[in-house]
Structure formats: structure tokens, C-alpha cells
Amino acid sequence: MAKEPILQINQLLTQFYSDGGKVNAVNNVSLEIREGQTVCLVGESGCGKSATAMSVMGLIDPSSGQVSNGEVLFEGQDLLKMKKGDLRRLRGKDFAMIFQEPMSSLNPVLTIGEQITESIIEHELLSKKEAKQRGLELINLVGIGRGEEIFSSYPHQLSGGMLQRIMIAIAISCNPRLLIADEPTTALDVTIQAQILDLLRNLKEERNMSMLLITHDLGVVAEVADYVIVMYAGKIIEQGPVVELFKNPKHPYTKGLLAAKPVINQRREKLYTIPGQVPNLIDLQPSCYFSERCEHCMSICTTKQPPMKQIRDSHDVACWLYEEEVSV
Amino acid sequence: MENPPITIASKSKAEKRKKSSLWGQVLQRFLKKKIALVGLGFLLFIFLFSLIGPFFSPYATEGVNPTQINLPPSSEHWLGTDKLGRDVLTRLMFAGRISLTVGVGAMVLSVTFGALLGILAGYYKGIIDQIVMRIADILMTLPSLPLLFIMAAVMSEWKVPTEQRLYIVMLMLSLVGWPGLARLVRSQVLSLRERQFIQATDALGLRDHRKLLNHLLPNIVPLLIVSGTLSIGGAILSESVLSYFGLGVVPPTASWGNMINAANSLIDFQKRPWLWIPPGIAIFLTVISINLLGDGLRDAIDPNMKRR
Ligand SMILES: Nc1ncnc2c1ncn2[C@@H]1O[C@H](COP(=O)(O)OP(=O)(O)O)[C@@H](O)[C@H]1O
Ligand SMILES: [Mg+2]
Numbered sequence: 001m002a003k004e005p006i007l008q009i010n011q012l013l014t015q016f017y018s019d020g021g022k023v024n025a026v027n028n029v030s031l032e033i034r035e036g037q038t039v040c041l042v043g044e045s046g047c048g049k050s051a052t053a054m055s056v057m058g059l060i061d062p063s064s065g066q067v068s069n070g071e072v073l074f075e076g077q078d079l080l081k082m083k084k085g086d087l088r089r090l091r092g093k094d095f096a097m098i099f100q101e102p103m104s105s106l107n108p109v110l111t112i113g114e115q116i117t118e119s120i121i122e123h124e125l126l127s128k129k130e131a132k133q134r135g136l137e138l139i140n141l142v143g144i145g146r147g148e149e150i151f152s153s154y155p156h157q158l159s160g161g162m163l164q165r166i167m168i169a170i171a172i173s174c175n176p177r178l179l180i181a182d183e184p185t186t187a188l189d190v191t192i193q194a195q196i197l198d199l200l201r202n203l204k205e206e207r208n209m210s211m212l213l214i215t216h217d218l219g220v221v222a223e224v225a226d227y228v229i230v231m232y233a234g235k236i237i238e239q240g241p242v243v244e245l246f247k248n249p250k251h252p253y254t255k256g257l258l259a260a261k262p263v264i265n266q267r268r269e270k271l272y273t274i275p276g277q278v279p280n281l282i283d284l285q286p287s288c289y290f291s292e293r294c295e296h297c298m299s300i301c302t303t304k305q306p307p308m309k310q311i312r313d314s315h316d317v318a319c320w321l322y323e324e325e326v327s328v
Numbered sequence: 329m330e331n332p333p334i335t336i337a338s339k340s341k342a343e344k345r346k347k348s349s350l351w352g353q354v355l356q357r358f359l360k361k362k363i364a365l366v367g368l369g370f371l372l373f374i375f376l377f378s379l380i381g382p383f384f385s386p387y388a389t390e391g392v393n394p395t396q397i398n399l400p401p402s403s404e405h406w407l408g409t410d411k412l413g414r415d416v417l418t419r420l421m422f423a424g425r426i427s428l429t430v431g432v433g434a435m436v437l438s439v440t441f442g443a444l445l446g447i448l449a450g451y452y453k454g455i456i457d458q459i460v461m462r463i464a465d466i467l468m469t470l471p472s473l474p475l476l477f478i479m480a481a482v483m484s485e486w487k488v489p490t491e492q493r494l495y496i497v498m499l500m501l502s503l504v505g506w507p508g509l510a511r512l513v514r515s516q517v518l519s520l521r522e523r524q525f526i527q528a529t530d531a532l533g534l535r536d537h538r539k540l541l542n543h544l545l546p547n548i549v550p551l552l553i554v555s556g557t558l559s560i561g562g563a564i565l566s567e568s569v570l571s572y573f574g575l576g577v578v579p580p581t582a583s584w585g586n587m588i589n590a591a592n593s594l595i596d597f598q599k600r601p602w603l604w605i606p607p608g609i610a611i612f613l614t615v616i617s618i619n620l621l622g623d624g625l626r627d628a629i630d631p632n633m634k635r636r
Contacts, residue, residue, distance in 0.1 A: 059530055063453070092533030099531075104524040109350065109546045118542070119532040154350065170532070 012070035240315035364624020378424030438505030446513025464507035480575035
């Protein structure tokens with residue numbers, strides 16, 4: 001596995017402006033995605049998963065925030081330093097994104113067909129007719145029958161699951177090499193969720209894409225991920241290959257997440273929950289941000305930020321429990 | 329692919345046919361508004377009256393006839409004749425052509441300017457927004473009638489040929505008409521651009537002109553239709569006022585406004601009501617009908633749209 005990373009993020013810092021000052025929604029995040037790999041980004045809501053994805057896409061609205069530091073290297077080119085026009089030509093073509101809410105991600109007054117062909121026409125300079133042909137193939141590819149009928153219908157006429165399939169079709173329409181999916185199944189029924197995941201996984205295999213899948217659902221992670229990154233309060237606190245991480249979680253937060261995951265055939269009286277809440281991102285002192293909720297909290301945890309430490313091959317954790325220098 | 333093809337659930341089939349087109353729904357709601365239909369009916373009548381009517385008239389609009397001056401209504405001249413012996417009914421038709429043309433033309437121009445500038449201001453915000461909206465504010469704080477009078481007076485100074493005054497009047501009216509529309513459009517675009525489907529167009533790497541014309545514009549079409557329709561009424565009124573004072577469309581070109589000008593002379597006002605009552609009624613009914621139609625359209629297009 002000596003494949004080049006298709007996406008490499010170095011020390012990304014994304015801040016949003018708020019009344020109380022700047023919020024570090026993505027705080028010094030570094031990660032990489034190799035060719036053909038599926039990387040899952042997990043964490044509670046509000047921990048900066050979407051902000052990470054939006055930073056990569058260059059979609060942070062300048063009136064509400066900014067990427068203040070770091071590099072986002074897509075196949076070696078820094079997207080953050082790229083000219084607007086050049087970035088636009090890559091977006092939607094070489095890397096594409098699927099959003100959480102399929103119902104609100106499509107324009108209500110345009111037909112599915114118009115929206116599916118749009119980026120094909122934009123990026124591949126095909127004629128309307130050729131684009132329609134491709135659009136119909138895509139509709140078929142994402143597992144919806146009766147392409148012609150779907151092509152001329154409006155978003156409100158389709159169900160959420162079908163709309164998410166359409167969103168996937170749009171995202172893969174120009175054969176991107178990287179697909180970023182931000183909680184693509186969260187807004188859908190459980191039965192549909194599995195179908196959409198299957199679809200994503202199959203498409204990824206067939207088209208040899210890499211995927212950054214954002215989710216808070218560990219069931220999803222177990223099913224599709226090659227590599228897992230756990231975020232907490234804007235920081236990566238643990239990352240590792242999926243089997244390793246599930247078998248051998250190190251960080252108390254990761255352990256908590258895994259314990260909180262319901263398991264079939266193992267019904268417990270009460271589902272485990274991690275006590276406490278995600279801290280307010282505004283007034284964070286140098287500390288382990290999880291310390292307030294951590295049952296292993298030591299004095300150093302409240303005063304110093306734990307560095308990232310390699311535990312095993314590509315399994316890293318940021319936790320004072322695993323620093324030998326610290327004498328307890 | 330392992331995924332079995334999914335088809336639209338059969339239960340939604342009947343439902344679908346009903347919903348199949350957004351405009352079909354609008355039409356259904358519109359057909360329920362009786363008053364708006366009356367307005368539409370009357371407007372159609374006025375249009376036909378003005379457009380086709382003259383072909384059935386035995387008189388030419390400029391048919392000056394010194395032997396038939398100031399005749400009261402009769403079987404020959406249903407609405408009498410004016411001081412040059414012209415048939416008032418025929419003149420009313422030609423005047424309708426002018427007044428309606430000015431109204432519709434001014435609407436098209438102000439909708440074009442207003443939509444374009446409103447979209448640009450709302451989408452790009454920042455400096456473009458500042459410039460466009462400050463100009464709009466200035467135009468809106470100046471009372472529009474005096475402004476129109478001044479511009480019209482300047483136009484008279486420049487000795488614009490009579491036939492072309494019509495187009496200048498349209499331009500003038502759209503100049504005072506676009507700011508209100510631009511504001512409405514801008515505020516709608518400001519809220520639209522925060523919607524996810526507009527952000528999704530960024531993620532697709534679409535060029536700005538596609539985002540603005542293919543995605544934003546269709547979403548404000550309902551607003552444009554309603555505001556545009558309502559603005560025709562205002563434009564016709566303003567044109568009438570200008571023409572009444574001899575500053576808009578001037579004789580010999582007839583417009584409803586300059587026909588009412590007859591009421592300026594005391595003797596015509598008291599003794600020859602057929603000269604000024606018909607154009608007055610025409611203006612009144614046309615404007616009322618346009619407003620009824622506009623209100624009906626607004627309710628039909630978007631039942632939740634706020635009243636202006
Ligand atoms: N547009 C925004 N303006 C201000 N703060 C934001 C904005 N978007 C996200 N945030 C803040 O950034 C943090 C991370 O948000 P987000 O990335 O959406 O979390 P997640 O996707 O993991 O649920 C949150 O604290 C949120 O309040
Ligand atoms: Mg999110």
C-alpha cells in the first residue's frame with residue numbers, strides 16, 4: 001500500500017466568527033486519504049466534521065468564517081492557494097460532495113434532468129443531448145428505474161431516498177476521483193440508509209474513487225470504512241485502521257463511542273452514554289478538551305494539550321494516558 | 329450493480345399527475361379566484377378593444393372633420409366628437425394602445441433592471457450591493473411624481489419628436505420603477521443564497537452565470553410575475569398623470585391621460601363630459617383590473633407570499 005495520498009490535509013485551522021470571538025471549528029487537523037481508500041470521519045455533532053469537509057471544498061462562507069491556516073493538497077496541489085477559477089474547474093469534476101439533506105440540496109423549481117446534466121455540461125462541454133444520454137445512464141446506475149420519467153420530474157415528486165440517489169448521480173457525473181459524503185444517510189429511513197451505503201460502496205469500487213465519509217454512526221463506519229478518524233471539539237483525537245480501532249480503541253472518548261453503540265443480541269438495560277456535553281468551543285483553555293467528561297482525567301489533562309502519539313502502525317491517539325513521560 | 333431498480337411507489341401515481349407541474353397547481357388555484365378572473369377578463373377586453381377595435385371603426389384617429397366638432401354621443405359617434413371633429417371612441421382605442429404599450433413597456437424595463445440589479449446585489453453582496461442599493465435608496469426617497477415632472481420637462485426642452493416621447497416616457501417610468509423591485513429581488517436572493525441547493529451549486533463548480541440565471545432566476549420568477557403585473561397599473565397611472573399635464577405623450581398622439589386633458593377647460597368639463605369621462609373610466613377600470621389580477625396571481629403562485 002504505497003499509494004500516493006489523493007488528499008492530504010496539513011494542520012488545517014478553520015475558524016468561524018462569533019460574538020464571543022473566533023471559534024476554532026477545525027483545530028489543527030491533519031489527515032490523508034489514499035487512492036481507493038474510504039476514510040470515515042466520526043464524532044458527535046458540532047465537532048467540526050462538516051467544517052472540515054467544507055474547508056476542503058472551499059465552501060466556507062467568507063462572511064461567517066475562514067480557513068486561517070494549513071494546507072489542503074489534492075493530488076499535490078494546494079486547493080487553498082489556488083485561483084478561484086481553477087478551483088471551480090476541479091470542484092464537481094475531480095472531487096465532489098454529497099450533502100446531508102437531499103431534499104434541500106436540489107433546486108425545487110428545476111427538473112431532476114436539468115440538475116443532473118448541469119455539471120456534465122459545465123465540466124465536460126458535452127451537448128445537451130449527449131448530457132441527457134449520460135444523465136439517463138447515471139439515473140440507471142444509481143438504481144432508479146424509469147429514467148425518462150425521473151428525468152423530467154421535480155424534486156418534490158421523489159422520495160428522500162431517491163433524491164439522495166440523484167445527489168449521488170450528480171456527484172459522480174464527471175467521474176470524480178474523490179467523493180466527500182457528509183452524513184449522506186442521516187436524513188433517511190433506516191432501510192434506505194443501508195441501500196444508499198451499498199450504492200456508495202459499490203460505486204466507489206467500480207469507479208475506483210476515494211471517499212471521505214462523514215458520519216456519527218459507528219454502524220456505518222464498521223460497514224464501509226478502511227480507516228477511521230475520530231474528532232472531538234475540532235481536533236482529531238484518535239485515528240486508525242477500522243479493524244484495529246474497533247478492536248483496540250485507546251482514547252477514552254473512542255471507547256465511550258464504541259460502548260454507546262447499540263449491538264444486536266446484546267441488549268442492555270440501558271444504553272451507555274458518555275456523561276457531559278461537548279465543551280463550548282469559544283473559551284477553550286489549553287487542555288485535553290475531553291478532560292471534563294473523562295473518567296481517567298489526570299491533573300495534566302486539564303492544563304496541557306496531549307500530542308498525537310503513534311501506538312501502532314498508523315494508529316495514533318492524542319491522550320495523556322499513553323505518554324510514558326507522564327508519571328501518574 | 330446489485331441494487332434492484334426502484335420505481336416510484338404506485339400510490340403516488342394519482343397524486344403525481346395532479347402535482348406534475350408546478351404551474352398546473354398555480355393555474356388551479358388561480359381559477360378559483362373569481363375576482364381575479366373578472367380582472368383578467370376586463371383586461372382582455374381592453375386589449376382587444378384597443379388592438380382590434382380600430383379596424384371596425386369607420387373613422388381614422390386623425391380624422392379631423394371641421395363640420396363635426398364637439399358633437400354629443402349619437403348613433404354615428406357613440407361617444408361623440410372632440411373639438412377637431414375626431415371620433416372619441418376611435419381615439420379612445422388608439423389611446424388605449426399607447427397607454428397599454430407604455431404600461432407594459434415600462435414594466436418590462438423595470439423588471440429587467442430590477443431583477444438584474446437585485447440578483448447581482450443579493451448574490452455578490454459587498455461593494456456591488458452597496459452601490460446598487462444606495463442608488464435605489466436615493467431614487468426611492470425622491471418623490472416619484474416631481475422627479476418624473478422634472479425629467480419630462482427636460483425632455484420637452486430637448487424637443488424630442490412626438491412619436492418618440494412614448495419610449496422616453498417608458499424609460500422614465502422604469503427608472504422610478506426598478507428600485508422597489510430590485511429591493512424585493514435582493515432580499516429574496518439574500519435568503520435563497522443561504523439555501524443548501526445554492527451552496528450545492530458551488531460544490532458542483534458551476535460558473536456564476538449558471539448559478540444566477542439557471543438557479544436563482546427561476547426561483548424569483550413568481551415574484552417577478554406578481555410585482556411586474558402590479559407595476560403595470562402604476563405605470564399606466566403615472567403615464568396618464570404626465571400626459572394629462574402635457575408632459576408625457578403629447579397630442580396628436582392620443583393617450584388616455586392627454587384625452588382627459590379636455591377636462592382642463594371649464595366649458596368642456598361642464599358641457600362635454602363625453603370628452604373626459606370615457607378615458608377616465610378606461611384608466612380606472614384598467615388599473616383596478618390589473619391590481620385584482622396581480623393580487624390573484626400572488627395568492628395563486630405563493631399562498632404564503634407576504635403582502636407588499
Ligand atoms: N456557518 C457557521 N457560522 C458559525 N459557526 C459555525 C458555522 N458552521 C459551523 N459552525 C460551528 O462550527 C462547529 C463545527 O460545526 P460542524 O462542522 O457543522 O459540526 P459537525 O458537522 O461535526 O456536526 C460548531 O461549533 C458550529 O457551531
Ligand atoms: Mg455536520
